[in-house]
Amino acid sequence: MSGTTKNYSRYLYAIPYASWMLLFVIAPIILIFYYSFFDIEGHLTLDNYKRFLTPVYLRMTISSFWYAFLITAFSLLIAYPTAYLLTKTKHKQLWLLLIILPTWVNLLLKVYAFLGIFGTYGLVNAFFETIGIGTKQLLFTDFSFVFVSVYIFIPFMILPIFNALEKLNPSLVDAAQDLGASSWTTFRRVIFPLTLDGVKAGCQAVFIPSLSLFMITRLIAGNRVITLGTAVEQHFLVTQDWGMGATIAVFLIIAMALIMIVTGNRKWGVKQ
């Protein structure tokens, strides 16, 4: 300890951050681990982990990953061209604002709106009816679940990609074209690799929350899609089997950490 005032004040400034991390990040994670070792009657046990490794929960895990993957893939598919287009428009900030705007509306409210839009007598089916396709069941299908989730998460995919594209030096694109690269090659070899960090950040921001979605599974998928998030909610609120709920949460934390490591490694590398 050097003991200079400058050092002291630095520690002082770290207090809010450190106590925040301790209270709201580290302590809850420790608590989750702690609870995961207790069964419903409060006995210390490893049963919850054994139970998680049974077909029921493994199938649930696989289906959660599958839906999260679908949601992320479709978000990316729509978000990348959108973000690209945004960088080329005149009133960028205005368009960006319009994309961010829906995130200010309460999530539940947006989901409820889809109950009306996708319903048998809803807007979409009325349209199908007039153009002669006839009424289709939209609500409570895999399609509507993925669609609504993509709608909700897409701003979080567009923003990081947009930022990455904005930072891209246009002279690099010009250079590629001057050197005879086709526009596809330019995209594949220059633009995409340089915006990969944005894509990764976007995928993290979408994939990780998608894994533990729960309200939408009931409202839009009618509990026909069961994710790990649904099971956590059930165990904490209905069954009051906090141990099992915590065990699922432990696996979610591990999965998320793995995803962060896999998709975030470039940041730790030599870049910049």
Place this chain on the structure above:
Amino acid sequence: MKKLIQLFTVVFVSAFALLYVTSYLNSSEGYSGKNTLTVYNWGDYIDPDLIKKFEKETGIKVIYQTFDSNEAMMTKIAQGGTTFDVAVPSEYAISKMKEEGLLLPIDHSKLPNLKYIDPRFLNLSFDPGNKYSIPYFWGTVGIVYNPEMLGGKKITSWNDLWDPNLKNQILLVDGAREIMGMALNSLHYSLNDTNKAHLQEAKRKLDALTPNIKAIVGDEIKMLLANEEAAVGIVWSGDAAEIMSENEKLDYVIPKEGTNLWFDNMVIPKTAKNIEGAHQFINFMLDPKNAAQNAEYVGYSTPNAKALEYLPKEIVEDERFYPSDELAEKLEVYENLGKKMLAYYNELFLEFKMHKK
């Protein structure tokens, strides 16, 4: 730095100003900490006019909060940090809360209106002598259906639901005991069955129902059925009454195999701060005229014998909501099966939900 301090000062000053304004507004309306009453009830389960009437009569301000499952309510009360003065749990929750010491005894001498309650609803096994709970509403679990959408077909029993013609037409309420109970009843088992072989059999029977199930939802079921999103729904009787008042084509039936009979009772949780006010509130709700008004608004069946006189005849004589004694014998009350058994019910229900078409 100077700017930062300025900013913080502004934030603090405005926060305190707001705090002062709210407390001033509250006291100017005559509300202090002492004469408020926090009522913790199911969503959409009281006529709001009655709350206003109670506030006017007693000068007590009511803070009304809602929950959507007994389990969520118990968790909140057990964890503390809340000051609910009156809560309205269902019978199995009451026996559980009693065991865990979460309830305060009710002083019957402060409830002169208790005499109006039909003795059939007093002194039941979950709370002998009504030491801790006073009846609020009762009802059944049954089937709401739209005869028009089914081409005039009538539904009378649980087993009718397995008809292949009902493909993708059934909405279920998201409750493990309700749905497992339905399957158990359809197999002529008790809905309090704890025999694991029977429960497995019930779960397999539910799996076989999957092609007919459109969705398993919460409170949205009311809106979805009223909008004719599906032809059949498994719901609580009061929800059925509400749905039918919105869409007159729908009908409600208590299945002939029998079903669940439930009670929601008013209790005073141990977190109560205004015990006197809580008694006043309970007595107010027991008043026959108030009970009748509430029953008409909410749509559930009132246990208040005198209140029936104030209700329209078509409500009181409706066997779907006030079943005959013959049918009433087939109805069963949920017993508190214990945490472990309940977890087993939930596990099976979760597995059933994951069963793909």
